[in-house]
Amino acid sequence: MSRIRFAVAASTAVLVAAAGAGSALAATPTLKGTDGPGFTITFSAKTVKAGKHKIVISDKSSIHNFHLTGPGVNKKTSVGGTGTTTWTVTLRKGTYKYVCDPHASAMKGSFKVT
Numbered sequence: 001m002s003r004i005r006f007a008v009a010a011s012t013a014v015l016v017a018a019a020g021a022g023s024a025l026a027a028t029p030t031l032k033g034t035d036g037p038g039f040t041i042t043f044s045a046k047t048v049k050a051g052k053h054k055i056v057i058s059d060k061s062s063i064h065n066f067h068l069t070g071p072g073v074n075k076k077t078s079v080g081g082t083g084t085t086t087w088t089v090t091l092r093k094g095t096y097k098y099v100c101d102p103h104a105s106a107m108k109g110s111f112k113v114t
């Protein structure tokens, strides 16, 4: 009888451990950025939690780009290029800025990582 109770307790512990591992392996959060087709640049969040993220950029214009800078990150799409670009980045606490390089005074924004 005590042997059966031990087996039940042990299998419950394995299930709890497996559930914990599952949440640690949860999908990487995805953020989205766009530039164009007009003189617009957008980002999908104002505040983001620190950690690993996928950032999907939709570059919709051959006269604009999306340039992201901040702690540990400096990534950009090409001005002449268009299409979808995916970056996997580790965001740290601080402020991240994004601009279109040729029109940085007008096409810009920022978000905070907490």
Ligand SMILES: [Cu+2]
Pocket (backbone or CB within 6 Å): 063, 064, 065, 100, 101, 102, 103, 107
């Ligand atoms: Cu531009």
